């Protein structure tokens with residue numbers, strides 16, 4: 001991008017930048033902790049969804065030392081609903097590594113940042129540029145889209161990534177890389193959107209090759225997608241005296257470390273079908289059936305299982321899939337309480 005275009009972008013950013021809870025006041029530099037926390041939360045998640053989580057996290061854990069001292073389960077519960085739970089596990093591991101290995105100070109160099117858990121190339125560059133003012137090139141999906149349009153990159157993604165990165169590098173100024181990175185992010189999310197980009201309001205339109213061609217939405221060119229596989233699963237709602245059995249999932253793997261309903265039959269009981277829910281993960285779609293039963297005696301359950309009061313199920317910090325299943329379980333109970341309900345006298 002010619003110097004004029006970089007300048008036009010920075011002028012636009014100075015006036016029109018988004019006011020976000022993690023951004024510093026005019027002229028100040030954002031604390032590394034806030035940049036890191038917001039960037040990890042924003043991976044695969046929208047700004048609107050992240051804002052309340054960010055605010056509650058910084059109110060509860062105002063700095064990296066406080067977060068490092070948090071209980072794993074407490075932090076996982078606070079993260080519930082944001083999705084992609086590996087990020088939460090990495091968040092704790094990263095906070096502890098910053099405290100243990102770097103005296104509670106985030107390192108300034110991209111290479112050192114990338115050695116920390118959960119910090120990839122993009123997040124390292126964003127922290128280095130925004131928190132420390134270093135010249136670093138942060139390329140996420142938004143920036144990829146803007147750059148591929150500005151330069152009408154013909155190579156399909158993901159093969160185009162090195163080319164896009166080199167182009168992004170060439171346009172990054174030596175001074176003010178933090179503002180430039182944030183200006184590109186704002187342009188991508190507010191103006192150069194995936195559909196219907198607002199080219200009429202775009203500060204870099206005079207330099208945009210895709211606009212000149214007349215069809216900006218053609219970019220970024222994407223390789224055809226493989227179909228997402230569809231899996232089936234079953235979860236079990238076992239209730240006894242107003243409490244339901246929950247298990248802590250293994251630390252590694254899908255929804256690791258989160259509380260959930262068991263996926264293996266936890267006790268012999270008269271199980272009833274209570275419907276199913278659909279949920280889409282990154283690499284597959286899942287339809288999960290819920291089977292419910294009431295038992296007269298508390299089964300031990302697998303290791304780490306707990307009996308959770310049904311009326312406080314909303315406070316268990318269940319991940320979205322299991323929160324949807326909980327709604328099915330509650331509907332099943334209601335049905336059982338009604339005079340015509342099918343669940344009268346099913347205690348075993």
Ligand code: SF4
Nearest residue numbers: 192199202205208216
């Ligand atoms: Fe995106 Fe349109 Fe601006 Fe080009 S002119 S960068 S396509 S918003």
